[in-house]
Amino acid sequence: xxxxxxxxxxxxxxxxxxxxxxxxxxxxxxxxxxxxxxxxxxxxxxxxxxxxxxxxxxxxxxxxxxxxxxxxxxxxxxxxxxxxxxxxxxxxxxxxxxxxxxxxxxxxxxxxxxxxxxxxxxxxxxxxxxxxxxxxxxxxxxxxxxxxxxxxxxxxxxxxxxxxxxxxxxxxxxxxxxxxxxxxxxxxxxxxxxxxxxxxxxxxxxxxxxxxxxxxxxxxxxxxxxxxxxxxxxxxxxxxxxxxxxxxxxxxxxxxxxxxxxxxxxxxxxxxxxxxxxxxxxxxxxxxxxxxxxxxxxxxxxxxxxxxxxx
Amino acid sequence: xxxxxxxxxxxxxxxxxxxxxxxxxxxxxxxxxxxxxxxxxxxxxxxxxxxxxxxxxxxxxxxxxxxxxxxxxxxxxxxxxxxxxxxxxxxxxxxxxxxxxxxxxxxxxxxxxxxxxxxxxxxxxxxxxxxxxxxxxxxxxxxxxxxxxxxxxxxxxxxxxxxxxxxxxxxxxxxxxxxxxxxxxxxxxxxxxxxxxxxxxxxxxxxxxxxxxxxxxxxxxxxxxxxxxxxxxxxxxxxxxxxxxxxxxxxxxxxxxxxxxxxxxxxxxxxxxxxxxxxxxxxxxxxxxxxxxxxxxxxxxxxxxxxxxxx
Numbered sequence: 001x002x003x004x005x006x007x008x009x010x011x012x013x014x015x016x017x018x019x020x021x022x023x024x025x026x027x028x029x030x031x032x033x034x035x036x037x038x039x040x041x042x043x044x045x046x047x048x049x050x051x052x053x054x055x056x057x058x059x060x061x062x063x064x065x066x067x068x069x070x071x072x073x074x075x076x077x078x079x080x081x082x083x084x085x086x087x088x089x090x091x092x093x094x095x096x097x098x099x100x101x102x103x104x105x106x107x108x109x110x111x112x113x114x115x116x117x118x119x120x121x122x123x124x125x126x127x128x129x130x131x132x133x134x135x136x137x138x139x140x141x142x143x144x145x146x147x148x149x150x151x152x153x154x155x156x157x158x159x160x161x162x163x164x165x166x167x168x169x170x171x172x173x174x175x176x177x178x179x180x181x182x183x184x185x186x187x188x189x190x191x192x193x194x195x196x197x198x199x200x201x202x203x204x205x206x207x208x209x210x211x212x213x214x215x216x217x218x219x220x221x222x223x224x225x226x227x228x229x230x231x232x233x234x235x236x237x238x239x240x241x242x243x244x245x246x247x248x249x250x251x252x253x254x255x256x257x258x259x260x261x262x263x264x265x266x267x268x269x270x271x272x273x274x275x276x277x278x279x280x281x282x283x284x285x286x287x288x289x290x291x292x293x294x295x296x297x298x299x300x301x302x303x304x305x306x307x308x309x310x311x
Numbered sequence: 312x313x314x315x316x317x318x319x320x321x322x323x324x325x326x327x328x329x330x331x332x333x334x335x336x337x338x339x340x341x342x343x344x345x346x347x348x349x350x351x352x353x354x355x356x357x358x359x360x361x362x363x364x365x366x367x368x369x370x371x372x373x374x375x376x377x378x379x380x381x382x383x384x385x386x387x388x389x390x391x392x393x394x395x396x397x398x399x400x401x402x403x404x405x406x407x408x409x410x411x412x413x414x415x416x417x418x419x420x421x422x423x424x425x426x427x428x429x430x431x432x433x434x435x436x437x438x439x440x441x442x443x444x445x446x447x448x449x450x451x452x453x454x455x456x457x458x459x460x461x462x463x464x465x466x467x468x469x470x471x472x473x474x475x476x477x478x479x480x481x482x483x484x485x486x487x488x489x490x491x492x493x494x495x496x497x498x499x500x501x502x503x504x505x506x507x508x509x510x511x512x513x514x515x516x517x518x519x520x521x522x523x524x525x526x527x528x529x530x531x532x533x534x535x536x537x538x539x540x541x542x543x544x545x546x547x548x549x550x551x552x553x554x555x556x557x558x559x560x561x562x563x564x565x566x567x568x569x570x571x572x573x574x575x576x577x578x579x580x581x582x583x584x585x586x587x588x589x590x591x592x593x594x595x596x597x598x599x600x601x602x603x604x605x606x607x608x609x610x611x612x613x614x615x616x617x618x619x620x621x622x
Contacts, residue, residue: 298525301526
């Protein structure tokens with residue numbers, strides 16, 4: 001079993017830290033604001049997989065983390081200091097698992113930890129931080145894991161990917177290997193680009209969007225642009241996959257995307273990672289994504305108008 | 312002096328009816344819900360040009376309107392029954408002045424009153440209905456007037472245009488001739504397409520939009536699309552005109568566009584006239600306007616979610 005350090009103990013980081021601990025892994029937490037509560041009372045997880053109360057070593061200084069095999073970056077992309085903390089652990093020999101939204105997140109970590117093995121993880125999960133050290137896991141949990149290559153090629157299922165997937169399976173949340181991380185990231189964007197942004201701009205739940213013909217047509221336009229963006233990176237996303245994403249969403253329990261939760265709480269939204277990076281990647285390859293660009297600009301405007309700021 | 316019938320006695324119709332009456336024109340009102348209040352108490356206008364209390368003949372049946380020279384259609388495009396009422400007066404020999412937002416509004420009236428002279432009027436005005444028969448004119452008032460041609464060519468300054476412009480000047484609000492109505496309509500869309508829709512979708516005032524770099528960039532993208540749409544109709548809108556629209560808006564008193572007022576009041580928005588018709592005209596000429604189409608779809612979604620409905 002692998003030894004882990006988890007940077008960012010929110011809804012996502014708290015869930016995976018507690019479940020990996022329950023499966024018998026050694027798990028260290030790297031936290032800032034919640035460090036005192038985590039040290040005093042431990043990590044409390046409520047979950048359909050079984051509640052967990054885990055007393056884990058808590059570190060505020062990444063240099064104090066003992067040697068681990070994998071450091072998990074589970075903070076939002078809007079926290080560059082968390083990335084720097086994870087990179088500090090990775091520079092001392094750990095592989096990094098970037099459990100974040102958007103595109104380019106592995107490259108950003110790799111730039112701060114040259115030579116480290118960097119994995120990307122795409123979590124399909126509904127899990128929320130309720131307070132310091134308190135996480136409520138509501139549904140789903142599977143993480144798709146692939147290994148980053150600086151040249152953008154497919155790494156296949158590497159030893160590091162297989163080891164992390166095995167631990168996630170043992171932890172009960174489930175893991176799946178992505179032999180081509182870039183393909184996996186763009187497939188994830190097929191859902192994230194329409195539903196995250198429209199749920200904010202239109203103050204809509206996903207079930208409200210998929211029930212409205214004008215919204216569905218717009219969702220499909222955005223999905224087509226994501227598929228076209230993937231094509232500029234040499235990846236093919238067939239139309240049937242896009243159709244399936246709409247159908248699956250229609251069958252889902254009404255679900256507030258993470259960006260909507262951030263917006264409602266007055267937190268910074270992940271506009272750069274989810275919109276800016278894909279737009280830039282496509283643009284660099286000569287393709288503009290006009291509908292995606294409209295949504296990105298609208299989100300940037302709304303982000304600039306935040307009056308509440310919860311770190 | 313010209314004899315007028317005004318269909319739709321709201322913020323726009325009430326202002327021009329009262330001012331034309333004050334200038335000595337014969338003015339008839341055609342109203343529905345407000346007819347009783349207008350007949351009992353008259354039309355009350357507050358205005359920087361001078362308050363007016365006008366006791367005018369009120370008709371609920373357009374067939375009861377005596378012969379007039381011009382029938383003014385001043386109801387929203389979302390009221391097809393008002394257009395039909397105006398057309399009934401125009402079929403009996405009056406010229407029609409379509410004082411509405413968007414594109415294709417003259418053609419829609421012309422289709423119901425074959426052979427009638429049809430004018431288009433573009434009002435730059437801030438005037439609101441306060442209650443039945445009560446209108447508050449806040450600022451501006453100038454109407455640009457051009458004559459419709461079925462083949463889309465420029466009519467020049469016709470006798471009918473000159474007569475109406477002279478009356479608007481006499482009424483103190485000001486009139487200006489548009490020798491090319493199609494050019495005038497697209498120039499008006501340069502402002503209406505970005506600012507109406509974004510003020511609704513982003514819950515923003517115009518001054519908030521022009522103060523934000525992301526919003527200004529999006530406004531400019533939308534304006535560029537409108538100019539490209541105008542080009543498909545053989546009309547040129549120079550970049551300097553677009554720049555001036557942004558600058559002028561930055562210098563304006565914070566102003567809620569009409570679509571935002573409609574949205575906030577739970578009224579149907581003029582999505583077809585302001586967005587649908589220009590998109591269709593450009594599309595028929597082989598050009599899609601992707602950013603405009605995104606905004607139109609968002610507005611259609613929001614329009615479908617209205618829970619309050621005030622006629």
